[in-house]
Amino acid sequence: MITVWHYLVVAAVLFGIGLVGFLTRRNMITMFLCAEMMLQGVAINFAAFARYHGNLHGQVFVLFIVAVAACEAGIALALFLMLYRRAKTLDVSSWQELREVGVPPTVDTESLPPVPAEPADPQLSPAGRKPAPTAEETVRV
């Protein structure tokens, strides 16, 4: 039998991975998904405690978490749309002028790897000689 401790360990690890993603990634959509993953970790916690204590209050709490996550998703996606309209990018660092006074800006020193050039269209080498048009074809052209 799996004990409540095992579920708590899985929930903590899921929450931590989401936290790392939220702290480090710069794409706003990925950050949003990482936050949702942290919420899932908390939901596992509540469901495990509901099972452990033999009542349904924990499951009710998960339902409220889902409701709050839906609100969060609506607001977050609307914000992404607005921010993208202004900055034409999903990068959160393009909004770093909102940082605290006295904090130095982050500057990207390393350049991105160059885009690999698209392969040129294939060229067929001419084979044989060019046929001379017949009298009929000349008339048609």
Next chain:
Amino acid sequence: MTLVAASPNPPAAGQLALAVLLAAVGFFLLLPKPRGRSVAGGTAAVLAAAAVLGAWAHQRFGEPAPDWVGKLLFILFSTGAVGFGTVLVVQRNPARGAIAFAFVILSTCGLFLLLAAPFLMAATIIIYAGAIIVTFLFVLMLSAAGGPSDENDRTREPLLGSLAGFAFVGLILFTLSQTQDSVTPAAAADSADWKRLSPLPAPVLTPEERHTLAEVAGKLDEVGRDSFYGDPAVAGTTRQERMTLLTGIEQALEDVVGKEQGTVRPGSIESRLAGYRSDLQARAVLERAAAVRRLSDVLEKKVEPMVGDRAAGRPAEAQAEVRKLRDEVLLLHGAGDLPARNVGNLGLLLYADHLLAVELAGTLLLVATIGAVAIAHRKGAPR
């Protein structure tokens, strides 16, 4: 160092620290960056961290009873959730990240099902399927097509971020193991079966007690019938058999819930729960056992005299009390389990106990809708 010194098992704490370090290094190597990203090294470090952590959890929390199907499903779903979560965090392409997130949700739903929450499973799948599709639309609409970009190929402070996140996880897990030590009774810590004290579901009743209670309920059914009090020649049971039945019930109840005879003699439920658990559920079970104990008097006082002589008592009254006792025994038998009608009971709880919270959640959704419309509304001419 006092933290580690407080741990009864320092090697286990070291194991945990090793897992945290390996995971942080693995995530640092795996997170996208222009130079120095190593998928092979990062994957190896993350897998090693998962193995060390799994060994730690197995050693620390163990498995109390062999249940191969449950264990296999739990390992499958938890590995799926953690693995796809890792893919979501380190994946450069946000569209692939959304697919990984869908698998995280599916694995979580499997865990919900193992935790006896089928309605949560269905609701989560339905709601998050919609959420993931909307996210996909946004990725398709807003992402630059092809080529490396700032938002996908750079990360903020990958080393510090992953160290901070996994140090947090390590502290939570360390606290968990400390907590388990403190809730385990010291007397039982040395014995082999101390891990049986906190498995899921909470062991307010052992399987043997549950079996006994089910049998008693079946026998009480018989005692509650009219034929039990009728003429022995018609009913087909002798008085001796009836007495044996009654004595069997009394004996079984005395073993499980105890007996009230001047002073209360505790049964097996009391003697087991008194030392180990002090939560609401255990208290409710103890109260229920006390109710059964009080009601069980009826057998001795009202039913037994009637076995010899029907006219010695009032059969209708005795029958009603026996039925009440049977209901209480059945309720005690079901204690410690979640109700089988998950959806119905969840709805009852939502609208009976948490009505105000439901209303507030509805208001929150309304405000969020208005806010989303207000934020995304394009004022005036497009820039």
